[in-house]
Amino acid sequence: MIDNKKQTILIVEDELPLLKVYADRFSEEGFLVLKASNGQEGLDLAIKEKPDLILLDILMPVMDGLTMMQKLRENTTWGKTVPIMLLTNLSADEKKIKKIINENGPAYYLVKLDWSLSAIIEKAKMAVLIQ
Secondary structure, three states: OEOOEOOEEEEEOOOHHHHHHHHHHHHHOOOEEEEEOOHHHHHHHHHHHOOOEEEEOOOOOOOOHHHHHHHHHHHOHHHHHOOEEEEEOOOOOOHHHHHHHHHOOOEEEEEHHHOOHHHHHHHHHHHHHHO
């Protein structure tokens, strides 16, 4: 993949079948995959493991994805700069969501229904190349 170093991705998704599909495909593409099924678990794992990229759902139990992203951005220098791909079924038209995304860059906002898994993987590869 990139410089023969495995890029690490943390996938935070509460729909377990979807989490498995994402994890399997990213693994096939050469990523080292970490998984979490809610925002708190994702935040704890992100701080501990410092992945190269985070794929983050917004609507989740325990802690939603936007809160996780904000807490991560407050945490450390690494947390302020790690690319985050928000992958959700919510529209970014809502002012609150747009504001949070703009304040917490680098962040990408992808609506699940508009993106194929292959396109998500290509976007993820570009995101880790940009860092």
